[in-house]
Amino acid sequence: MDQITFFSSYSSEALSTFRSLVEQHHRFAICTHMGSDYDSVGSSSGLYLFLKTLNKEVYNIFPTAPSQNFRWIKGMEDCLVYEESQKKLIEETLTNTEVLFCLDFNDLKRLDKLSDFVESLHIKKVLIDHHQNPTDEFTNNLAKIGASSTSELIYDLIRSMAKVPFHPEILKALYAGIISDTGGFQYNTTQASTHRIAAEIISYLPDHTKVYEKISSDFTLAQFQFFQNIFLHHSRLVREDTIIQWISIDDYGKYGVTQDDTEGLVNYPMRIQSIVNSVLIKQTEPNFFKLSFRSKEENILEIAKKFEGGGHKMAAGGRYIGNLSDLIEKIVILKPLLVCGFYFH
Numbered sequence: 001m002d003q004i005t006f007f008s009s010y011s012s013e014a015l016s017t018f019r020s021l022v023e024q025h026h027r028f029a030i031c032t033h034m035g036s037d038y039d040s041v042g043s044s045s046g047l048y049l050f051l052k053t054l055n056k057e058v059y060n061i062f063p064t065a066p067s068q069n070f071r072w073i074k075g076m077e078d079c080l081v082y083e084e085s086q087k088k089l090i091e092e093t094l095t096n097t098e099v100l101f102c103l104d105f106n107d108l109k110r111l112d113k114l115s116d117f118v119e120s121l122h123i124k125k126v127l128i129d130h131h132q133n134p135t136d137e138f139t140n141n142l143a144k145i146g147a148s149s150t151s152e153l154i155y156d157l158i159r160s161m162a163k164v165p166f167h168p169e170i171l172k173a174l175y176a177g178i179i180s181d182t183g184g185f186q187y188n189t190t191q192a193s194t195h196r197i198a199a200e201i202i203s204y205l206p207d208h209t210k211v212y213e214k215i216s217s218d219f220t221l222a223q224f225q226f227f228q229n230i231f232l233h234h235s236r237l238v239r240e241d242t243i244i245q246w247i248s249i250d251d252y253g254k255y256g257v258t259q260d261d262t263e264g265l266v267n268y269p270m271r272i273q274s275i276v277n278s279v280l281i282k283q284t285e286p287n288f289f290k291l292s293f294r295s296k297e298e299n300i301l302e303i304a305k306k307f308e309g310g311g312h313k314m315a316a317g318g319r320y321i322g323n324l325s326d327l328i329e330k331i332v333i334l335k336p337l338l339v340c341g342f343y344f345h
């Protein structure tokens with residue numbers, strides 16, 4: 001088998017921090033952001049399975065229920081979800097945890113209803129993430145802003161401690177995260193290191209195309225009908241290059257889908273040549289809306305900040321309290337400023 005030259009993107013200091021955190025503790029938990037995606041699920045399952053191979057006690061905790069589509073990833077069958085039935089168990093587990101790995105988010109608020117509890121804990125909180133502007137709530141920061149994915153970072157960190165190849169299920173989980181967060185190596189966060197890692201992974205995964213297949217055929221019929229309704233009735237074209245889509249709270253029950261089943265919806269308009277910006281509004285409570293922004297230009301983060309948001313220059317999120325029609329109008333008003341390529345504060 002061809003050897004691939006591997007360079008870690010971490011300093012030796014960061015690698016030894018990770019190593020000693022793992023070696024010197026026994027009880028771990030991993031948490032990731034609400035509204036799972038393949039990177040959050042892949043990176044957390046990859047790390048979870050790795051810690052298991054070291055005979056550590058480890059729990060993989062999700063603030064909101066991940067979609068059934070992710071269940072093929074090994075380790076997801078044991079995950080805990082911060083819902084009423086597991087709330088007490090999770091709080092007890094976290095209280096007894098020595099190290100909490102915080103994956104694929106940079107602000108404890110992204111833990112939704114779990115955020116206050118985690119904030120109150122006096123345990124080691126280790127950030128491993130690739131989003132801009134992390135908060136200072138973490139005891140150790142192993143974030144790499146601009147990396148392709150958290151899954152790439154987890155691969156890099158695990159590789160510094162374990163002999164390649166790791167268990168195939170770890171490789172599959174991390175490969176899924178890398179493929180998904182880079183849009184199949186098309187986004188500008190894809191670096192030479194991303195390809196080197198992917199090359200190393202597929203050299204040990206004969207059935208690597210199955211991972212791609214799983215990711216690209218992950219729709220249920222209910223999701224298809226739900227998306228169809230959004231495209232037909234809940235979307236608005238704003239001055240030729242921006243599409244706003246919205247989901248009202250009743251839509252989930254009507255189509256039998258969960259909030260996590262809406263993953264990817266915001267990216268669909270971006271496939272249209274003339275569309276530069278896409279905005280998705282998700283109503284999660286009667287007067288509360290979560291926002292996702294995508295742009296082919298590099299300025300969407302400025303708009304997201306107007307909605308208490310954060311993220312990347314081309315992919316960001318936010319929130320809004322109020323009513324839907326006011327929110328849509330607010331975005332429509334802000335929109336021309338995007339076309340200018342800059343934003344007036």
Ligand SMILES: [Mn+2]
Binds near residue numbers: 104130150
């Ligand atoms: Mn990510």
